[in-house]
Structures are given as structure tokens and as C-alpha cells.
Amino acid sequence: VRWFPLETQDGSWTLVHPVHGEACHSLAGAWTQARERYALPCGLAQRAREIAAEGGTVLRLLDIGTGLGLNLAAALEALESSGVALEAVTLELDSSVPRAAIELARGRAQGPWLDWHAPVLRALATALDAPGRVVPIARGTASVGNLRLVLGDARETLPALEPALEMEEFDAVFLDPFSPRVDPSLWEEPFLREVARRMAPLSRLSTYSSSFAVRLALARAGLCVGKGPRVGAKSSGTLACRGCEPPPLEPRAARRLARRAREGPAPESSGVCGLRS
Numbered sequence: 243v244r245w246f247p248l249e250t251q252d253g254s255w256t257l258v259h260p261v262h263g264e265a266c267h268s269l270a271g272a273w274t275q276a277r278e279r280y281a282l283p284c285g286l287a288q289r290a291r292e293i294a295a296e297g298g299t300v301l302r303l304l305d306i307g308t309g310l311g312l313n314l315a316a317a318l319e320a321l322e323s324s325g326v327a328l329e330a331v332t333l334e335l336d337s338s339v340p341r342a343a344i345e346l347a348r349g350r351a352q353g354p355w356l357d358w359h360a361p362v363l364r365a366l367a368t369a370l371d372a373p374g375r376v377v378p379i380a381r382g383t384a385s386v387g388n389l390r391l392v393l394g395d396a397r398e399t400l401p402a403l404e405p406a407l408e409m410e411e412f413d414a415v416f417l418d419p420f421s422p423r424v425d426p427s428l429w430e431e432p433f434l435r436e437v438a439r440r441m442a443p444l445s446r447l448s449t450y451s452s453s454f455a456v457r458l459a460l461a462r463a464g465l466c467v468g469k470g471p472r473v474g475a476k477s478s479g480t481l482a483c484r485g486c487e488p489p490p491l492e493p494r495a496a497r498r499l500a501r502r503a504r505e506g507p508a509p510e511s512s513g514v515c516g517l518r519s
């Protein structure tokens with residue numbers, strides 16, 4: 243499989259799918275998207291401070307769609323100087339994507355993100371030889387966390403994840419599959435319910451999708467559903483939270499979502515926060 247490299251507007255590189263032609267990132271900037279769409283709205287820096295204040299030492303991240311590992315790199319950056327290490331489970335269908343990313347970084351994909359991306363790519367290179375195993379992430383001589391690359395269809399691998407390193411519940415989730423137009427698999431309600439089930443109290447999930455069906459599935463899974471930030475020319479995505487309030491949706495959209503979330507077979511929670519009106 244040959245993924246095509248593409249430079250995005252902030253100078254960072256992404257890969258384009260060889261068959262359906264969708265890029266792994268917004269053309270406005272792959273690195274910008276990783277930071278502003280995932281690490282920032284998931285509140286990783288703040289969450290890390292809270293975890294440290296409670297005597298914890300790790301932030302557990304579920305990264306759905308490893309791709310080039312840029313979102314993982316943004317997570318590492320967000321945790322810098324927090325005293326909290328990253329414990330990531332990263333789910334990927336196709337090992338040729340991280341392999342292509344490693345190749346790309348050897349050549350042209352150089353830039354300020356490399357400080358964070360290089361440690362992730364080194365860990366991914368090790369993990370590709372031992373998928374499913376926990377491998378360390380090192381930045382220079384410092385250990386900054388661990389990652390576990392789980393290869394296969396996330397609809398099968400996530401439910402089959404055995405608890406390891408206390409990773410059965412996650413403090414944050416990056417939901418970054420291809421769009422439903424080219425690959426609807428990871429936007430299906432049963433999968434989103436499985437994801438929500440593994441979110442710890444105060445955990446946040448961020449995704450670029452603002453689709454009503456995706457928001458409804460997340461609300462019906464018991465999460466508070468709100469607006470994510472705008473990134474480049476992209477509309478707001480979605481931020482969904484367990485036991486906390488994300489930025490609210492427009493009142494009309496919130497009312498429609500609340501109405502629909504109450505219908506249908508037993509939603510996991512009624513009166514979901516942000517959906518009461």
C-alpha cells in the first residue's frame with residue numbers, strides 16, 4: 243500500500259489514503275490540528291495537573307486511529323513539565339500508515355513538531371515489531387511515557403483489550419478516523435458506546451466530526467456533548483465529556499439532541515448535562 247505524502251499549510255506533513263484519497267489531517271495544518279483539535283480541547287495539561295495533585299503519575303489516553311502518530315506527539319507536548327507521563331493505547335487498522343510516517347520523517351517531514359513526533363515514531367517503530375506490547379516513549383534520555391499499539395479493526399480490538407497498566411479506563415480519547423463518507427466503521431453507535439464505556443470520570447473525547455448522528459450516539463452513551471473548537475476553515479468538531487460540561491452547543495442543536503437522546507431504546511443516562519433544555 244502506498245500512502246502519498248502531502249505538505250499542509252503549517253508546514254507539517256500528512257499522508258493521503260491510496261484508494262479513497264482522503265488525507266489523514268486537515269490541509270490547514272496536520273500539527274495544528276493535532277494540537278488544537280485533540281490535545282488542547284481534551285484539556286490534557288489541566289487534567290495532568292489535577293492527576294498530579296491527586297498523587298497520580300500517568301494520564302491514560304485512548305488514541306483511535308494512530309495514523310502518523312501526530313496526535314500522540316501533541317499529547318506528549320501537552321504533558322511537558324507536568325510531572326505526569328503519557329500512557330497511551332493507540333488503535334490502528336493498517337500498519338502501513340505508521341510505517342509510511344516513519345519513512346516520511348526520515349526525509350522531508352522535519353519541523354518544530356519533530357521534538358515530540360520523533361519520540362513517538364521511535365516508540366511506534368519498536369511497537370510495530372511487537373504489536374500489543376507496552377513500549378517506552380523516550381525523549382532524549384528522559385522517559386516520558388509508554389504506548390501500546392494495537393493493530394486490527396478497533397471495533398474488535400477495543401472490546402478485547404485486557405486491562406493492563408490500569409488502562410481499562412481512559413482520561414482522554416482522541417477519535418480520529420477517516421470521514422464517514424469514505425469509512426463509516428468507527429462512527430457506528432455500538433463502537434462509540436464501547437468507547438464511552440471506557441472513559442473515566444472527567445474524561446474528555448474530542449473529534450472533528452460535528453455530525454448529528456455522531457453527537458446523538460455519544461449522548462446516548464451517557465456523555466455530555468458539546469462543541470469542539472474550530473480549526474482552520476473546519477467547522478467546530480465535537481467535545482464529549484464524562485461528568486463535566488464541554489462548551490455548549492447552539493441552543494437549537496442542543497434541544498434537538500436532547501429530544502432525540504431521550505427517544506429510542508434505553509439511553510445510558512437521561513438528563514445528560516448540556517442537554518437539559
Ligand SMILES: C[S@@+](CC[C@H](N)C(=O)[O-])C[C@H]1O[C@@H](n2cnc3c(N)ncnc32)[C@H](O)[C@@H]1O
Nearest residue numbers: 266307308309310311312313334335395396418
Ligand atoms: C485520519 S487518520 C488518523 C491520523 C492520526 N490520528 C494522526 O495523528 O496522525 C485515520 C486512521 O484510522 C485508521 N483506521 C481506519 N479504520 C480503522 C479501524 N476500523 N480500526 C482502527 N483504525 C482504523 C486508518 O488506517 C488511519 O490511519
